[in-house]
Amino acid sequence: MTATHDVKAHILGFPRIGAQRELKFATEKFWRGEVTEAELVNVGQTLRRRHWAWQAEAGLDFVAVGDFAWYDQILSATALLGCLPARFGFDAKRLTLAQYFELGRGNTAQPAQEMTKYFDTNYHYMVPELSSETTFDGGVEWFFHEIEDAQTQGHSVKAVLPGPLTFLWLAKSKQHGYNKLDLLPKLLARYTRILEKLAAKGVSHIQLDEPILGLELPSEWIAAFAPTYQVLAGKGPKVLLASYFDSVETHAQLLADLPVAGVHLDLIRALEQLPAFIAIWPKNKVLSLGVVDGRNIWAADLNKVLASLQKAHSSLGQYLWIAPSCSLLHTPVDLAQEVLLDAELKSWLAFAKQKLAEISVLKRALNGVNVAEELALNAAVQANRRTSTRIHNPAVAARLAQLPSNADQRVSPFTVRQAAQRARFNLPLLPTTTIGSFPQTSEIRAARAAFKQGKLSTVDYDAAMKAEIALVVNKQVELGIDVPVHGEAERNDMVEYFGEQLAGFAFTQLGWVQSYGSRCVKPPVLFGDVSRPAPMTVAWSSYAQSLTTKPMKGMLTGPVTILQWSFVRDDQARSLTCQQIALAIRDEVVDLENAGIGIIQIDEPAFREGLPLKQSQWAAYLAWAGESFRISASGVANDTQIHTHMCYSEFNDILPEIAAMDADVITIETSRSDMELLEAFGEFKYPNEIGPGVYDIHSPRVPKIEEMLRLIAKALDVVPADRLWINPDCGLKTRAWPETEAALVNMLAATQTARTAL
Numbered sequence: 001m002t003a004t005h006d007v008k009a010h011i012l013g014f015p016r017i018g019a020q021r022e023l024k025f026a027t028e029k030f031w032r033g034e035v036t037e038a039e040l041v042n043v044g045q046t047l048r049r050r051h052w053a054w055q056a057e058a059g060l061d062f063v064a065v066g067d068f069a070w071y072d073q074i075l076s077a078t079a080l081l082g083c084l085p086a087r088f089g090f091d092a093k094r095l096t097l098a099q100y101f102e103l104g105r106g107n108t109a110q111p112a113q114e115m116t117k118y119f120d121t122n123y124h125y126m127v128p129e130l131s132s133e134t135t136f137d138g139g140v141e142w143f144f145h146e147i148e149d150a151q152t153q154g155h156s157v158k159a160v161l162p163g164p165l166t167f168l169w170l171a172k173s174k175q176h177g178y179n180k181l182d183l184l185p186k187l188l189a190r191y192t193r194i195l196e197k198l199a200a201k202g203v204s205h206i207q208l209d210e211p212i213l214g215l216e217l218p219s220e221w222i223a224a225f226a227p228t229y230q231v232l233a234g235k236g237p238k239v240l241l242a243s244y245f246d247s248v249e250t251h252a253q254l255l256a257d258l259p260v261a262g263v264h265l266d267l268i269r270a271l272e273q274l275p276a277f278i279a280i281w282p283k284n285k286v287l288s289l290g291v292v293d294g295r296n297i298w299a300a301d302l303n304k305v306l307a308s309l310q311k312a313h314s315s316l317g318q319y320l321w322i323a324p325s326c327s328l329l330h331t332p333v334d335l336a337q338e339v340l341l342d343a344e345l346k347s348w349l350a351f352a353k354q355k356l357a358e359i360s361v362l363k364r365a366l367n368g369v370n371v372a373e374e375l376a377l378n379a380a381v382q383a384n385r386r387t388s389t390r391i392h393n394p395a396v397a398a399r400l401a402q403l404p405s406n407a408d409q410r411v412s413p414f415t416v417r418q419a420a421q422r423a424r425f426n427l428p429l430l431p432t433t434t435i436g437s438f439p440q441t442s443e444i445r446a447a448r449a450a451f452k453q454g455k456l457s458t459v460d461y462d463a464a465m466k467a468e469i470a471l472v473v474n475k476q477v478e479l480g481i482d483v484p485v486h487g488e489a490e491r492n493d494m495v496e497y498f499g500e501q502l503a504g505f506a507f508t509q510l511g512w513v514q515s516y517g518s519r520c521v522k523p524p525v526l527f528g529d530v531s532r533p534a535p536m537t538v539a540w541s542s543y544a545q546s547l548t549t550k551p552m553k554g555m556l557t558g559p560v561t562i563l564q565w566s567f568v569r570d571d572q573a574r575s576l577t578c579q580q581i582a583l584a585i586r587d588e589v590v591d592l593e594n595a596g597i598g599i600i601q602i603d604e605p606a607f608r609e610g611l612p613l614k615q616s617q618w619a620a621y622l623a624w625a626g627e628s629f630r631i632s633a634s635g636v637a638n639d640t641q642i643h644t645h646m647c648y649s650e651f652n653d654i655l656p657e658i659a660a661m662d663a664d665v666i667t668i669e670t671s672r673s674d675m676e677l678l679e680a681f682g683e684f685k686y687p688n689e690i691g692p693g694v695y696d697i698h699s700p701r702v703p704k705i706e707e708m709l710r711l712i713a714k715a716l717d718v719v720p721a722d723r724l725w726i727n728p729d730c731g732l733k734t735r736a737w738p739e740t741e742a743a744l745v746n747m748l749a750a751t752q753t754a755r756t757a758l
């Protein structure tokens with residue numbers, strides 16, 4: 001029990017997928033009609049109750065309710081507020097679970113709501129569609145039922161919802177000449193009703209998430225905070241406004257003055273903001289400090305955290321709350337399930353459930369309970385991690401220290417390289433290629449899985465993959481593709497494949513994190529200095545090259561993408577980790593070159609994702625990320641052609657930095673935007689060669705020759721013919737063979753026609 005003068009502990013949210021991804025499997029069964037709605041509802045309730053029980057057992061003062069969502073928490077808020085896109089024709093108050101999923105996934109009549117990344121996370125939310133006509137008349141009551149359920153379980157409830165300003169900010173409106181902020185009064189009327197209803201149910205606290213405060217907001221949005229929270233003040237539960245993902249130091253005074261009961265700060269991302277708050281924080285106002293990393297999987301250094309809290313504790317007393325930095329949604333659920341991880345590595349980690357225990361120790365320590373034993377154990381673990389030779393490899397540090405300053409520069413500028421590459425490869429105008437992967441058939445997956453489980457011998461696995469490579473290469477030769485690829489059959493995932501072969505990475509069995517809807521990802525754990533013990537792709541690419549006289553394109557994942565899609569070290573700068581990966585990839589590039597592979601693609605689809613939330617910090621990121629890419633690409637001679645590939649992105653605002661990566665060829669996704677993206681490349685006069693995707697690989701639809709011809713013509717308007725490549729938008733691994741072949745046949749026919757017209 002917490003005494004009145006004690007520090008309180010809470011979390012901002014918990015992962016809902018379940019330690020065994022129960023929610024994913026039940027949801028997908030529901031979609032396939034294999035379980036009833038009642039059965040799915042039951043799975044959700046079981047998970048919520050289990051996660052609340054864990055929070056209560058850890059001695060937290062509240063359980064978080066409202067963090068659960070069947071598909072996405074922003075979609076759930078949309079359904080609660082009653083502002084569904086009118087185009088679906090649904091009644092928000094009578095919305096069925098099946099209809100809710102249609103909003104997220106589309107139906108035969110309507111495409112899904114758009115989906116996009118939640119701030120700088122890999123979590124995707126469903127973008128609310130608002131217009132000046134939008135009303136907020138209320139909708140489903142699920143949220144209130146969850147609250148009641150938590151109460152009947154005997155829990156003290158803290159309700160959780162997106163804050164009204166963040167909700168509006170995240171919404172899109174294509175309507176011209178109308179400002180989303182105009183909807184604020186209507187939206188606040190609905191929030192007021194929700195707060196009143198919570199009060200009637202005896203809910204004492206509500207957390208409203210306003211992570212937009214960590215962005216560099218336009219002034220009218222900042223100005224909207226005080227009046228907004230004025231409206232919500234005293235409407236029922238005490239409001240805790242939660243910031244996270246970045247510093248909100250510049251708003252310290254604004255937040256101190258807001259009529260809310262408390263504010264949450266993310267001290268993992270921005271510890272330096274704390275003194276500014278302590279200096280001015282009013283008496284009787286809660287300051288919730290996020291001191292356990294909600295975005296990463298490392299065990300907290302509890303003694304260090306306690307030391308950092310000392311001043312806050314003495315000045316805030318009972319008004320100090322402690323919590324993870326943000327919702328635990330972004331971490332896997334339970335480390336205890338990882339029976340294959342060795343004990344040492346495991347001791348360095350904490351997943352969501354373990355983070356509850358960390359918060360619990362911190363709370364008890366602050367409240368004078370003797371936790372010396374736990375702290376001593378934690379100190380030993382941290383000391384071990386600081387010094388372990390599994391983490392610290394002096395050879396890697398030495399190599400970086402001795403790296404020549406021009407290691408990130410090719411031997412000669414692009415024009416010189418281009419001439420050398422033309423002489424070597426003698427490719428036709430508008431050369432054709434693909435992005436790397438070919439259909440991952442069930443046979444390929446089965447062979448890989450059997451090999452991993454030891455049921456297929458190395459010899460047999462090798463033979464199966466070689467047969468697949470031969471099939472893919474022969475197909476491309478038949479089709480007349482100028483620069484074929486080996487097809488990536490041996491890769492489960494473009495990061496995992498490399499992580500498994502690099503020193504410094506570990507893999508979990510069940511370390512799943514929700515990416516969107518029922519989809520989860522299992523990021524590798526990058527725990528130590530990275531190096532490459534042996535070549536990773538050379539044998540496959542060499543074999544593929546042996547099958548054709550055409551130049552085989554080698555295929556690698558770039559350092560920024562490997563960094564971005566892994567759980568990375570928190571004991572050194574991301575930039576340093578990225579450099580280490582870059583050196584390992586550079587070794588592979590050089591080995592490929594030595595093996596006679598003259599064209600090498602280094603994929604960087606996650607390059608843009610790494611951009612910091614505050615635009616003022618972009619330049620620093622772009623400098624080190626670009627440098628890392630160039631380090632990986634610059635160990636080769638002029639006549640080796642380096643490609644890169646990026647997708648799902650808009651790049652208009654970072655074109656100079658993309659050009660500075662200095663890849664000889666860049667392939668990008670453009671077909672879905674009707675080459676709109678390419679116009680910016682044209683205007684900017686992108687200096688090197690470029691392959692704008694001429695067809696969308698995300699759907700099985702086979703584009704007609706004329707459609708692709710039209711896109712090629714559009715591309716030729718902005719890119720000179722001698723710098724234009726023809727390729728699909730992205731890899732083909734999710735497609736089946738029939739549509740892949742048909743689409744490529746059309747792509748080559750379109751290219752032929754375009755060439756004759758030149």
Ligand code: GLN
Binds near residue numbers: 437603647731732733
């Ligand atoms: N080479 C990878 C593939 O073709 C690229 C994937 C990506 O861009 N995400 O699958």
Ligand code: ZN
Binds near residue numbers: 647730
């Ligand atoms: Zn792609």
